Amino acid sequence: MFEGLSFKPGDLGVEEPNQIVLKTFPARLFSGKKRTFNSAWYGSRRWLEYSIQADAAFCYPCRKFRAPSSAVDSTFTLSGFCDWKHAVETGKGLNKHASSKEHQLCEAMWRDKERRVQTGTEIATLVNTEQLQRNRYYLSAIIDAIEFLTVNQLPFRGDNDGFDSMSGDGCGLFLSLFEYTLRKDPALARIAQSIPHNARYTSHDIQNNIIDIMSTMVTEQIVKEVGESFYTIKVDGTRDSTGTENISIVVRFVNDLYEPTERLLTISTTDKGDAATLTDTIIEELTKAGLSPQKIISQVYDGASLMSGKHGGVQKLLQQKLHRDIPYVHCFNHQLHLVVIHALTTEQAFLDFFTMCNMLYKFCRKPTVSLLYKGQTLKRLLDQRWTGHLGTVSVILRSFDDLATLLREVNSATAYPKDVRVEATGLLQAMSEPSFRFIAEMAHKILSYLAPPNTMLQAEDMDLFTGLQLVNSACTCVENLRSETEFMALFQCCKDATEEPAPKRQRTPNTSFAMYVVEERITHEDPNNETELRRLYFSCIDAVCGEMKERFGERNCVLMDALTSLDPEDSTFLDVSKVKPLLDLSNTAIVESEYTVARRFLSEQMKVSSPPDGGKWTMKKVLKHFHKPLEAMPSVMTALKHALTFGASTALCENSFSTLKNILTDHRLSMLHRRKANLIKLAFEKDLTKKFREEWKDSLLRRFHSAAKRRLPLY
Numbered sequence: 001m002f003e004g005l006s007f008k009p010g011d012l013g014v015e016e017p018n019q020i021v022l023k024t025f026p027a028r029l030f031s032g033k034k035r036t037f038n039s040a041w042y043g044s045r046r047w048l049e050y051s052i053q054a055d056a057a058f059c060y061p062c063r064k065f066r067a068p069s070s071a072v073d074s075t076f077t078l079s080g081f082c083d084w085k086h087a088v089e090t091g092k093g094l095n096k097h098a099s100s101k102e103h104q105l106c107e108a109m110w111r112d113k114e115r116r117v118q119t120g121t122e123i124a125t126l127v128n129t130e131q132l133q134r135n136r137y138y139l140s141a142i143i144d145a146i147e148f149l150t151v152n153q154l155p156f157r158g159d160n161d162g163f164d165s166m167s168g169d170g171c172g173l174f175l176s177l178f179e180y181t182l183r184k185d186p187a188l189a190r191i192a193q194s195i196p197h198n199a200r201y202t203s204h205d206i207q208n209n210i211i212d213i214m215s216t217m218v219t220e221q222i223v224k225e226v227g228e229s230f231y232t233i234k235v236d237g238t239r240d241s242t243g244t245e246n247i248s249i250v251v252r253f254v255n256d257l258y259e260p261t262e263r264l265l266t267i268s269t270t271d272k273g274d275a276a277t278l279t280d281t282i283i284e285e286l287t288k289a290g291l292s293p294q295k296i297i298s299q300v301y302d303g304a305s306l307m308s309g310k311h312g313g314v315q316k317l318l319q320q321k322l323h324r325d326i327p328y329v330h331c332f333n334h335q336l337h338l339v340v341i342h343a344l345t346t347e348q349a350f351l352d353f354f355t356m357c358n359m360l361y362k363f364c365r366k367p368t369v370s371l372l373y374k375g376q377t378l379k380r381l382l383d384q385r386w387t388g389h390l391g392t393v394s395v396i397l398r399s400f401d402d403l404a405t406l407l408r409e410v411n412s413a414t415a416y417p418k419d420v421r422v423e424a425t426g427l428l429q430a431m432s433e434p435s436f437r438f439i440a441e442m443a444h445k446i447l448s449y450l451a452p453p454n455t456m457l458q459a460e461d462m463d464l465f466t467g468l469q470l471v472n473s474a475c476t477c478v479e480n481l482r483s484e485t486e487f488m489a490l491f492q493c494c495k496d497a498t499e500e501p502a503p504k505r506q507r508t509p510n511t512s513f514a515m516y517v518v519e520e521r522i523t524h525e526d527p528n529n530e531t532e533l534r535r536l537y538f539s540c541i542d543a544v545c546g547e548m549k550e551r552f553g554e555r556n557c558v559l560m561d562a563l564t565s566l567d568p569e570d571s572t573f574l575d576v577s578k579v580k581p582l583l584d585l586s587n588t589a590i591v592e593s594e595y596t597v598a599r600r601f602l603s604e605q606m607k608v609s610s611p612p613d614g615g616k617w618t619m620k621k622v623l624k625h626f627h628k629p630l631e632a633m634p635s636v637m638t639a640l641k642h643a644l645t646f647g648a649s650t651a652l653c654e655n656s657f658s659t660l661k662n663i664l665t666d667h668r669l670s671m672l673h674r675r676k677a678n679l680i681k682l683a684f685e686k687d688l689t690k691k692f693r694e695e696w697k698d699s700l701l702r703r704f705h706s707a708a709k710r711r712l713p714l715y
Helices: 060-065 093-098 101-119 129-151 172-184 186-194 204-226 275-289 314-322 332-344 348-364 387-398 400-412 418-432 434-456 464-479 484-497 530-553 557-564 576-584 592-608 619-625 634-645 651-663 673-684 686-693 697-707
Strands: 027-030 033-036 048-051 056-059 231-239 245-254 260-268 296-301 328-330
Touching: 056 060, 060 101, 129 172, 129 186, 129 204, 129 673, 129 686, 129 697, 172 186, 204 245, 204 260, 204 275, 204 673, 204 686, 204 697, 231 275, 231 651, 245 275, 245 634, 245 651, 260 275, 260 651, 260 673, 275 314, 296 314, 296 634, 328 332, 332 434, 332 464, 332 530, 348 387, 348 400, 348 418, 348 434, 387 400, 387 434, 400 418, 418 434, 434 464, 434 484, 434 530, 464 530, 464 557, 484 530, 557 576, 557 634, 576 592, 576 634, 592 634, 619 634, 651 673, 673 686, 686 697
Parallel strands: 231 296, 296 328
Antiparallel strands: 027 033, 048 056, 231 245, 245 260
């Protein structure tokens, strides 16, 4: 089917002709009669090779040794010979090619190379062995410089990329680092002097080639780590300063050491931002990397309708395209953020409080004011990061006295402009109110309970079941605050810590209403009133708990029952009927006898032993500690691995965007997306990138040698 095309099959020989022998070769019709290639033709033709992909014959020496301007018949080098009817006729086909001068010249060069290999004197393009070693040493130093800059997220290029001007100004970090290496390594400096001017390998094109190969090798390693395991995909997107949409695709899986692992597969991009395009991009990137989309067991995104839509979102379209049920998990960290934002903004008092916090932050940043402030630095509130609210409240409580002192000094100092002194007076008045201190203490208590699960959910090894347990524990802690005892303790603490406000003028009843019965009074409620603070306290706690139960209670009950039944501490541990829906996601057959044996074996073992690191037994510890006996019970092993593969957060995607911000600085905005994506992946997966220092360096050199123009022989 490749007849007449300039197609280069991938199954031809590299070091020698690939003389394939099949029981039956594919047939072609010639004048109504089927004819095939015959392996007997190899007999006196060492140069002949056959491609299954092209169903055609090729000439090995002509492919390898012909000159670019040679008149060698392209049939035997590019498109392939497939005229089996006239293959061995005199003056035609194989015989005609073998008698051509061009073929005989290429075959002579081939035999000459074989003779050099046998005598140990073979040198690529007549370069001696020592020179090859020097070339490899030189390129190795180039790779070391690229690896160092990549891992540390540093820029490469400057205004001047010329090799001869590397010691001058504006040459960039890459040439500066290489120049420093030359000064510290006299041997490398001597080698550099012998390198041809057209093969110094310091241009940005060579950098891109090496970075491409490094990125490819890292991707291959990630795919190798995933192996045949099912995996979870985590996807999030952000726009960089150039307006380009960056799509971070992370895969979560259980590695060969039976540990949950997350890896950044790629940073992709797309011109369109609709759900269908994004779904196609995800599938395309997974396939291009070498992962089967059919192995996706769950998907984790944020709650935007583009991703989570029940009818047209990515999570739904992905299931439709793959014709499988793939559970969707709304990122727990995003949900905690929504809990805080929605719950704490239901009351105007909290909105006013955080507005006051922002005003304090801006006031303390004034150049003339910041010199007087002795307390801790206030943090700026961010709408997209609720942890900033906790940080701000914590600083205000710790530096309350310092802030009050600052405001008094500014208020009494005539050296400050009038508007600054007026602002200080207002802020001091607001901070002196008992309600300000009360709301600060209450917000700090509630947010402090949510902070640990928020931090732990960002861990790479955090699975869905453990994440849900953490959130439920935090919700219980917040619920326990809902008592009169807790309220009074907090109220009394704030009352003692704040100054008593000046007594207000006592109101006198209006005499006009003496003859009437007053059923209701419409008056301004004092925000410092105990009754009002009590209402605010219980209302806020109810709002937080209600939001958490509503958001984290909306789970696939059947799936959560399956995950719960794999918890060693649960009474339904390894209940076959409950585990089955989890295995159905991967069409894995469940063997009841394996679960019966595993439940008895594990229960007995857990009674007489403790986990190596102490604590209680968890799914992760059971799989890690008992994986050898569980190998005899594959359906149990598969269920445990599936459970740990379910993720709870897209935190790793968010972390990759931090790397993006460090790499794509204002001075690097002209960088192409491919180079940017490669640098992000190499910097983010630095534990793999560091293998290019020793373990993977030789493989990288060989790949570069095969891919680049061979101006500098290496092997």
